[in-house]
Amino acid sequence: MSAWLPSAPCSPRSCVDATAPAAAAPRAVLRLAALLALVVTGTVLSPVVCRLPVPPRDRIIRAWCRTVVRAAGVRVRISGAAPSHGGLLMVANHISWLDIPLLAAVRPGRMLAKIEVRQWPVAGALTARSGALFIDRDRLRALPDTVAGIADGLRAGSAVVVFPEGSTWCGRAQGHFRRAAFQAALDAGVPVQPVRLHYRHDGGPASTAPAFVGSDSLLSSLWRVLSARRLVAEVRVAPVLVPDAGTDRRDLALAARRALELPEDGHPHRP
Numbered sequence: 001m002s003a004w005l006p007s008a009p010c011s012p013r014s015c016v017d018a019t020a021p022a023a024a025a026p027r028a029v030l031r032l033a034a035l036l037a038l039v040v041t042g043t044v045l046s047p048v049v050c051r052l053p054v055p056p057r058d059r060i061i062r063a064w065c066r067t068v069v070r071a072a073g074v075r076v077r078i079s080g081a082a083p084s085h086g087g088l089l090m091v092a093n094h095i096s097w098l099d100i101p102l103l104a105a106v107r108p109g110r111m112l113a114k115i116e117v118r119q120w121p122v123a124g125a126l127t128a129r130s131g132a133l134f135i136d137r138d139r140l141r142a143l144p145d146t147v148a149g150i151a152d153g154l155r156a157g158s159a160v161v162v163f164p165e166g167s168t169w170c171g172r173a174q175g176h177f178r179r180a181a182f183q184a185a186l187d188a189g190v191p192v193q194p195v196r197l198h199y200r201h202d203g204g205p206a207s208t209a210p211a212f213v214g215s216d217s218l219l220s221s222l223w224r225v226l227s228a229r230r231l232v233a234e235v236r237v238a239p240v241l242v243p244d245a246g247t248d249r250r251d252l253a254l255a256a257r258r259a260l261e262l263p264e265d266g267h268p269h270r271p
Contacts, residue, residue, distance in 0.1 A: 012211075012215065015170035015208055016170065016208050016209065016211050017209045025227070028073075028223070038064070042064055058107070058108050062106075069105070069233060072098070073225065073231060074225065076235065077233070078105065079235070079237065082193045082195070082240070083107075083191070086190070087154035087158060087160075088240075089154060089160055089190060090109060090161045090192075090193045091164050091177070091181070091194055091195070092196070093197055095168055095169060095171045095197055095212070098199075098210050099197050106195060109161045111161045112133045112146075113132050115136045117134070133146065133149050133160065147184045148187075151184040154184060154190045159193075160181075164177035169211075171199055174260070174261065178253070179253045180249075182252040182253045185243070186249060191241060191242045192243070195235060196259075200234065201232070209224055241255055
C-alpha cells in the first residue's frame, strides 16, 4: 500500500456497534432474498433503462435505489434536493456500501470508485455498467488522468459522485477531504453538491452497524445490516457550493467538509 494512500483508523473490532438491536435470523434471510431479487432485476433491466430519456431514467434509478436500501431493512430519510440537470460534483462522507445507492437516490450519476470494486460479485458489474470512473489508488501518477476524466464527465453534463475522504470511516469521526476531485469541478466550471450521510437507530442514537471499515468483509457488513433492527439512513443535501473566480481547490474542499461536519451530539448541522 502506498504511503500517500488515504486510510482511516476505524476497524470492525473498535468502531462497529456490536450491541445494535438484532432482527431474527428468518427476517434477515428474507431481506437477503429480497435484496438479491432486486439486484438481479436491476442487472437484467439496466440495458433497457439506460436507453430511456434522462428524466424517466433517473426517476426509475432513484426509486430502485431507495427500494434496495429499504429491502435491506434500512429506512431512508432524505432532506433537501440536488440540481436535477447539468454537471455537478456530488461529494459525501463515506461510511458504508449503502452510501452508493443512497446518493443515487438523490441524483443518479457516475461514481468514482476504487478499481478493486470491479472485482466485486454482481456489484462490480453493475458499477461498471453505470458508467463509473475507476481510480487506481496505488498509482499516484494516474491521478492527473483521473481528475481529467472527472472533469470530462462534468463538462458532459453528468453528476459525478466522489468520496473525498478516500476511505470509509465509522461515522463517529470524519476524515480530511482530498482536494484533487475539487480541481475537476473548477476545471469544468460546475458547482459542488455536499451530501451528509448519517446512520442511526430509529428514535435513538447514532449507529455504526452499517460501517464497512478496515478489514471488514463485504459479506459480514452485508449480514450485519440485514440482521439489524430499526436502522435509519439520514441523507442531508446541503446547499450547493458555486465557486467564484478566486476560489481554489483547497477553499472548495474546506467549504464542502464544513458543510458536512458533525457536532459533538452526533446530529448533522442544519443549513
